[in-house]
Amino acid sequence: MSNSTIDTLISFVDTFSWVYSAIIIAWILSSWVRLPYNVWTNRIRTFLDDTAAPYVGIFRRILPAMGPLDLSPLVALIVLQVGARILASVLDGFRPG
Numbered sequence: 001m002s003n004s005t006i007d008t009l010i011s012f013v014d015t016f017s018w019v020y021s022a023i024i025i026a027w028i029l030s031s032w033v034r035l036p037y038n039v040w041t042n043r044i045r046t047f048l049d050d051t052a053a054p055y056v057g058i059f060r061r062i063l064p065a066m067g068p069l070d071l072s073p074l075v076a077l078i079v080l081q082v083g084a085r086i087l088a089s090v091l092d093g094f095r096p097g
Helices: 003-032 039-062 072-092
Strands: none
Touching (some): 003 039, 003 072, 039 072
16 A cells, blocks of 8 residues: 555544544533523434444443443543554554555
């Protein structure tokens, strides 16, 4: 692979991990704050539920319940960032050299 292809892939992995992290954080914050019903806030909330809940749900099933404290979003964010760093390192290893 050429350097520009590898750079593009690494940039995609970085961007995807940060955007998905922002979606998870927005999902967490929206679950804490109850806003009055509005069509647009309902659509945003539905989008956040549909995109973040399946990934965080994986960790919710694995982690034991700790009373009212749910650590699964935090673990999901950490795994996402670590996975992105590992994937970027693997892609960097394909540079010709």
